[in-house]
Amino acid sequence: MQRPIVAGNWKMNGNLGSIATLVDAIEAGTGGLDRVRVVLFPPFVYLPQVSHRLKGTAISLGAQTLSEHTAGAFTGEVSASMLLDFDCSYVLVGHSERRNLSRESDLLVARKFVAARDAGLTPVLCVGESLQEREQGATEAVVARQLRVVLDLAGVQRFEGAVVAYEPVWAIGTGMTATPEQAQEVHAFIRRTLAEDNAGLATSLPILYGGSVRAANAAELLAMPDIDGGLVGGASLDASEFLGIAAAAQRHSEGT
Ligand code: 13P
Numbered sequence: 207m208q209r210p211i212v213a214g215n216w217k218m219n220g221n222l223g224s225i226a227t228l229v230d231a232i233e234a235g236t237g238g239l240d241r242v243r244v245v246l247f248p249p250f251v252y253l254p255q256v257s258h259r260l261k262g263t264a265i266s267l268g269a270q271t272l273s274e275h276t277a278g279a280f281t282g283e284v285s286a287s288m289l290l291d292f293d294c295s296y297v298l299v300g301h302s303e304r305r306n307l308s309r310e311s312d313l314l315v316a317r318k319f320v321a322a323r324d325a326g327l328t329p330v331l332c333v334g335e336s337l338q339e340r341e342q343g344a345t346e347a348v349v350a351r352q353l354r355v356v357l358d359l360a361g362v363q364r365f366e367g368a369v370v371a372y373e374p375v376w377a378i379g380t381g382m383t384a385t386p387e388q389a390q391e392v393h394a395f396i397r398r399t400l401a402e403d404n405a406g407l408a409t410s411l412p413i414l415y416g417g418s419v420r421a422a423n424a425a426e427l428l429a430m431p432d433i434d435g436g437l438v439g440g441a442s443l444d445a446s447e448f449l450g451i452a453a454a455a456q457r458h459s460e461g462t
Contacts, residue, residue: 208410230259232246267293267295268297271318272289286322287325297327302332312352316358331368333373349399353400371414371416372393377417415436416437421449
């Protein structure tokens, strides 16, 4: 079994003081968790601070988005090479909040995925349907479309070393977690969709679940065969909740 990934997306939260406290607590609490890959996604401006703090630890660093361009007149944007300067190894691509609030299209998301992968970053490609789309029975169609645009632009080989996160929009920040069965169904669908292009790669691709993951529901989600970890929002701002999720992943990985 691959090491499960427990990723904390802090979104636009925190300040210098609270982030120092949070990173220290997470670092102290994950020291013994040798079968879990922990990744933290702070806001851009705190990357130098968190990068410095994580040096020499097993925790990886990621950014919440990146530019599809390498350099130039793109005010407010941050490139892949800038993220590498601060030891980022992961980057979220296509988070639903960016798709919705910043109007990022499927094609823009695909371009960002390519920019990340080509720079040597691990993109975490986020996909997922809205409540309305689920109620219309369009979940698979939406997820297939979001994946297909990236597959067509990037090619399946660029998924080698990438991660996909299934984040149903209706479960994000709402406390309404998808049931393990609902999540498993979509995770299996994602794997089948990628398998159409490359079966071997689809088998080894880590697929994370995101949407109101907490310490109390992590174990049952991780027990599903196609759930390889969690992308955690709200609960990642609370060290004890986040560490509870990481501990559940460690127990799952150990088979205990
Ligand atoms: P919540 O865990 O707050 O639902 O957020 C999930 C998410 O969007 C992680 O990227």
